[in-house]
Amino acid sequence: MDDRMGVGSRWRAVLPLLVMAVLTVPILMGYVWIIISTFSQRTYGLVPVDSAGRVGGLTLENWAFLWEDPNIWKVTLNSFTLAVGLTIGVVLVSALAGYALSRISFPGRKAFLGTTLILHAFPSVTLLISIYFVLRWITRVPILGRGIPVIGGFGYDTVGGVILVMLALQLPLGVWLMKGFFDNISWDMERAALIDGCTRLRVWWQIIMPQIKPGIAALAIFSFISGWNEFLIPYTYITDQEKSTIAAYLRSLMSDTAPVNYSQIAAVGLFQLIPVMIFFIFTQEYLLSIFAGGSKGGT
Amino acid sequence: MKLKLENLTKRWGAVYGARDVNIEVKDGEFVALLGPSGCGKTTTLLMVAGIYKPTAGVIRFGERVMNRVPPKNRNVGMVFQSYALYPHMTVFENLVFPMKLKRVPAKERRERAQQVAEMMGIGHLMDRKPGQLSGGQQQRVALGRALTKQPELLLFDEPLSNLDARLRLSMRAEIKRLQVNLGITSIYVTHDQVEAMTMADRIAVMRDGLLEAYCPPDELYDRPATLFVAGFVGNPPMNFLDVEVTQANGELRARCLGLDVAVPAERGARAAGKPKVTLGIRPEDLSIVLGEPGGEADTVVAGEVYVVEPLGRDDLIDVQIGQSHVNVLVNPGLGLRLGDPVRLKFNMEKAQFFDPETEQSLLWR
Structure with a gap:
């Protein structure tokens, strides 16, 4: 940077901000509209209006689902279960697989890495029907099918089944991400730990894992958010309203026959957004480390 | 242990x-x-x-x-x-x-x-x-x-x-x-x-x-x-010259273009008679001979200063002899410059000989 704060350099600092501000305005407008409309009967642009078109008409009616529809809390809990289950699964498997792929040379390692990447590029919609048959088959397995508490099981029409499917779809990204983080850790540190008296597993757990905490955090947040927001897979494989997730619940408000109350949909959408926002505020630092490409600090 | x-x-x-x-x-x-x-x-x-x-x-x-x-x-x-x-x-x-x-x-x-x-x-x-x-x-x-x-x-x-x-x-x-x-x-x-x-x-x-x-x-x-x-091993590294060691009148001489020095018998014995050997000599075993030429020992060779690198305590100079170059450590007080003619004394008691094919020493192996 230029040390002299002349006219030119001040402009150089202000100009990018200005451009970014202008580009952000349309996005912000969307959010502002959502917030305003959830408290209005109708809106005219950003102005809340009542049914007769006069300015005003503020109401809490759109939020009534929170206390009138008991299902909302069930689906919220289901979404939470899905998001947490997915996060645990993705982090655990990715961390172990990523470590193995980064450190251990075994036959088929390159082929495995290539295939996972191709799988990741596969649109999940094309797999929906075949996965349906797989889930139906798992349903018939005793206990594992639909006899597990909290997640229901791993079969069709259970939260666990959805976790299983999403886990498979999320893993390629997770494994590659974790491998990248492990690749950045020097071999010397691992060798030092082996010589100091660690077993391989202990090196992974006590020496390497603490180094990639930012990576684990980032992956966990990513997985949590994608589990929380996922629509297609829970919508497809869960038919029971009570086992449904919040995204599917949102869809059910847009019925094909009755007129759609967009203000209510905005309210449910905002409700769904709140946990993610809170989560994001506390974890954005870690998320950035994905783009920064690894952990900082130490050597 | x-x-x-x-x-x-x-x-x-x-x-x-x-x-x-x-x-x-x-x-x-x-x-x-x-x-x-x-x-x-x-x-x-x-x-x-x-x-x-x-x-x-x-x-x-x-x-x-x-x-x-x-x-x-x-x-x-x-x-x-x-x-x-x-x-x-x-x-x-x-x-x-x-x-x-x-x-x-x-x-x-x-x-x-x-x-x-x-x-x-x-x-x-x-x-x-x-x-x-x-x-x-x-x-x-x-x-x-x-x-x-x-x-x-x-x-x-x-x-x-x-x-x-x-x-x-x-x-x-x-x-x-x-x-x-x-x-x-x-x-x-x-x-x-x-x-x-x-x-x-x-x-x-x-x-x-x-x-x-x-x-x-x-x-x-x-x-x-x-x-x-x-x-x-050694810094600056040893100089290497491709020479031929010949025996005449019971005396060994190492020769190449622009260079002709006497070799002590115990150093050159195994190098003699081979068509081509590598002569190795460390920069500190070369020294500048001052004064007018003529009438000196048969281990002195004429050359020309090619590069001068001041190192502080010494100057490292690159001297061209015929087609070859050797590095020499000299006293900076001599004030040598590019192109100056110099005469170098080879301390052949410290010379090494190697077979360029096998890269093995002709003295120690």
């Missing part, structure tokens, strides 16, 4: 990391593995540490064969170029970590860590994280960590390469003193021949996975067994 490597070989597919390395290290000895990067010195060290499994050959600690013993059971301490400290642990935790794994009682752990920290001069840094330390301090911690577990063998993998030049000098002396005091058998990998020469009791020079020489530093310097060793 004694250490013995017998025909130690590491191969990845068709690539040899190390090949038939035979090294014997006496109890308490300090051995340097010296060579350019990729020569197999670190590979050899990692095999001793147990990180790499040898493809063939035997590693013995004392009499015991260690080939299949995992690194954690070898009781070695290792210091890495990158320090390899655990960044999420404090200095104290780093120091006690190996002892914790060896199930040393907590009280003894603390005492030993404290003692080593005092010895390394890092006692006041115990609560810091490695990221908060300078490179020199980190390397002290790394050395301390290798020592707290009271290893029978210390391994160094270019530990000073990441330090600045001044710090390297002081750490060099410190490691040497420490090793002598503690009497722990040590292997020290380096590509810096000065480090190897100054610290080691014996130096093993490696190239392309092969052991080129294994002897004390002075022997390595005065009696290089191969062309590679001669060129690698």
Whole structure:
């Protein structure tokens, strides 16, 4: 940077901000509209209006689902279960697989890495029907099918089944991400730990894992958010309203026959957004480390 | 503890990391593995540490064969170029970590860590994280960590390469003193021949996975067994000239374009009669002859100054003789400039001869 704060350099600092501000305005407008409309009967642009078109008409009616529809809390809990289950699964498997792929040379390692990447590029919609048959088959397995508490099981029409499917779809990204983080850790540190008296597993757990905490955090947040927001897979494989997730619940408000109350949909959408926002505020630092490409600090 | 490597070989597919390395290290000895990067010195060290499994050959600690013993059971301490400290642990935790794994009682752990920290001069840094330390301090911690577990063998993998030049000098002396005091058998990998020469009791020079020489530093310097060793050890490096050694009237002479010097019989005996040999002579064994030419000894050669590099204490000058160039260390007071005609006296008592085909010495092998 230029040390002299002349006219030119001040402009150089202000100009990018200005451009970014202008580009952000349309996005912000969307959010502002959502917030305003959830408290209005109708809106005219950003102005809340009542049914007769006069300015005003503020109401809490759109939020009534929170206390009138008991299902909302069930689906919220289901979404939470899905998001947490997915996060645990993705982090655990990715961390172990990523470590193995980064450190251990075994036959088929390159082929495995290539295939996972191709799988990741596969649109999940094309797999929906075949996965349906797989889930139906798992349903018939005793206990594992639909006899597990909290997640229901791993079969069709259970939260666990959805976790299983999403886990498979999320893993390629997770494994590659974790491998990248492990690749950045020097071999010397691992060798030092082996010589100091660690077993391989202990090196992974006590020496390497603490180094990639930012990576684990980032992956966990990513997985949590994608589990929380996922629509297609829970919508497809869960038919029971009570086992449904919040995204599917949102869809059910847009019925094909009755007129759609967009203000209510905005309210449910905002409700769904709140946990993610809170989560994001506390974890954005870690998320950035994905783009920064690894952990900082130490050597 | 004694250490013995017998025909130690590491191969990845068709690539040899190390090949038939035979090294014997006496109890308490300090051995340097010296060579350019990729020569197999670190590979050899990692095999001793147990990180790499040898493809063939035997590693013995004392009499015991260690080939299949995992690194954690070898009781070695290792210091890495990158320090390899655990960044999420404090200095104290780093120091006690190996002892914790060896199930040393907590009280003894603390005492030993404290003692080593005092010895390394890092006692006041115990609560810091490695990221908060300078490179020199980190390397002290790394050395301390290798020592707290009271290893029978210390391994160094270019530990000073990441330090600045001044710090390297002081750490060099410190490691040497420490090793002598503690009497722990040590292997020290380096590509810096000065480090190897100054610290080691014996130096093993490696190239392309092969052991080129294994002897004390002075022997390595005065009696290089191969062309590679001669060129690698010494700074500025030895000069090499392609010459023919002929015998006339019972006197040996080394000749090439612009050069014709007498060779002492005991030096040139095996070089004589070959169509082409490599004459090696160190820059300090060449000197400038002052005064008018004529009537001098038959080891003086005329040349021309090609390049002058002031080094401070000496000037390193490149002198062209015929088609060849030699480096000479001269007194800067002479004020030599480019293009000046000079006469060089060759101290042929120190000359080396090598067979250019086999690269073996014609004096020591």
